[in-house]
Amino acid sequence: MRVTYGAYALGLFIRGLLFSGAHAAPQVAYMKVSSFDGNVTDEELKSFNDFVATLNPGPDNKGNEWAQGHSGEQTKAMGLVYQISGQQETLDGMLRFCDAVLSERNDLAKAPTGGEQGDPVGHLASCASLILKTDKLHDQKVTIGDPHEYGATYLERARTYLKEADASMSNHILKRLLDVSNGNKIYFAKDSPYMKGKAVPWNQQMMFNYAFMNLCRAHRILNDNPALLGKYKSLIVASMNWFFYGGGVKTEESKKGNPVYNWGYTMPKTSGEDSNHGSLDVAGFYRTYVDGNYGITADQMKPFANMFVDVMTLGKEKYAGTVDDQIKDGHANATTNICSGYLLLAEFRPDAYKDMMSVDLTVGKCTKSADTFSRFLWVKHQRANAK
Numbered sequence: 029m030r031v032t033y034g035a036y037a038l039g040l041f042i043r044g045l046l047f048s049g050a051h052a053a054p055q056v057a058y059m060k061v062s063s064f065d066g067n068v069t070d071e072e073l074k075s076f077n078d079f080v081a082t083l084n085p086g087p088d089n090k091g092n093e094w095a096q097g098h099s100g101e102q103t104k105a106m107g108l109v110y111q112i113s114g115q116q117e118t119l120d121g122m123l124r125f126c127d128a129v130l131s132e133r134n135d136l137a138k139a140p141t142g143g144e145q146g147d148p149v150g151h152l153a154s155c156a157s158l159i160l161k162t163d164k165l166h167d168q169k170v171t172i173g174d175p176h177e178y179g180a181t182y183l184e185r186a187r188t189y190l191k192e193a194d195a196s197m198s199n200h201i202l203k204r205l206l207d208v209s210n211g212n213k214i215y216f217a218k219d220s221p222y223m224k225g226k227a228v229p230w231n232q233q234m235m236f237n238y239a240f241m242n243l244c245r246a247h248r249i250l251n252d253n254p255a256l257l258g259k260y261k262s263l264i265v266a267s268m269n270w271f272f273y274g275g276g277v278k279t280e281e282s283k284k285g286n287p288v289y290n291w292g293y294t295m296p297k298t299s300g301e302d303s304n305h306g307s308l309d310v311a312g313f314y315r316t317y318v319d320g321n322y323g324i325t326a327d328q329m330k331p332f333a334n335m336f337v338d339v340m341t342l343g344k345e346k347y348a349g350t351v352d353d354q355i356k357d358g359h360a361n362a363t364t365n366i367c368s369g370y371l372l373l374a375e376f377r378p379d380a381y382k383d384m385m386s387v388d389l390t391v392g393k394c395t396k397s398a399d400t401f402s403r404f405l406w407v408k409h410q411r412a413n414a415k
Contacts, residue, residue: 234312307369
């Protein structure tokens with residue numbers, strides 16, 4: 029089979045659709061904040077699962093639905109919450125979405141496409157790695173059934189997800205879309221319809237790294253392909269080194285005397301990343317830090333947090349449009365809410381934790397933003413279980 033996509037289409041999996049999000053079914057459910065302090069509560073987890081049960085995955089990807097669109101963010105939220113709770117209901121919701129994104133694959137793209145297709149691969153690999161880590165599920169029949177014949181048991185389903193994710197990497201992303209010949213740094217191929225031969229923007233590098241990282245996790249658990257694992261890991265390491273040690277970021281001093289980062293949308297730009305893409309960047313760097321296999325430390329993460337608290341926070345519910353305190357148009361416009369990737373930084377600035385979370389969340393109240401709620405739960409969990 030073959031398929032034709034636009035510049036941002038997901039050549040690996042997705043046919044393309046209107047940016048409609050994961051459409052809610054007629055039931056009404058919301059996620060509820062029980063408290064800002066202490067352990068994540070049963071009430072919070074139940075409200076998350078109840079909300080996820082009302083969602084339907086987007087039918088394909090126009091508007092980057094499976095990347096930073098609703099279906100993509102909701103899939104990541106399920107994976108994050110499952111790591112907190114270990115509740116099978118949460119994982120089953122993620123399987124439902126991963127079955128959908130894989131079923132929407134038409135075939136590998138004939139030519140290079142855009143940069144957001146790392147995320148669908150990452151979703152499959154993330155779900156596979158979570159299943160593989162949960163030994164007790166391996167031989168159980170998948171609760172939601174097997175309508176696409178991807179595997180009747182959880183282990184079989186994980187192996188299918190991993191196999192298809194590897195195929196997309198080997199047969200499209202690393203074969204046609206990207207050029208990693210320059211020390212494993214991630215550039216677009218010279219014949220790419222998008223940013224021909226140029227460095228992949230940081231937010232899109234984080235999408236590819238999300239895929240590479242979860243593929244590494246899955247292969248590490250299976251111990252089945254050390255060469256491929258090493259290849260994926262080398263690409264993440266190169267990306268991190270390029271940013272932190274290769275001129276991708278500048279360390280400056282805020283007016284409060286704290287070290288802060290300033291970086292650009294893509295190399296060779298080194299300043300003025302916009303708020304929207306900066307949130308995606310930060311979420312990706314945070315994932316790499318939490319994984320623990322790539323040398324990213326809390327000390328390296330803190331200047332991101334200082335940047336948000338000292339530079340981007342202009343006042344009560346007013347945030348700059350760029351990481352260096354500018355207000356421009358479009359993605360770089362000022363906001364009254366916090367793009368959810370920045371919420372993860374509250375782990376490194378506990379003095380700002382409640383101020384950051386209370387902008388878009390209220391104790392005893394509800395939200396319909398899965399990415400905001402899941403990231404709040406994650407930081408709450410990290411705080412409660414800090415050693």
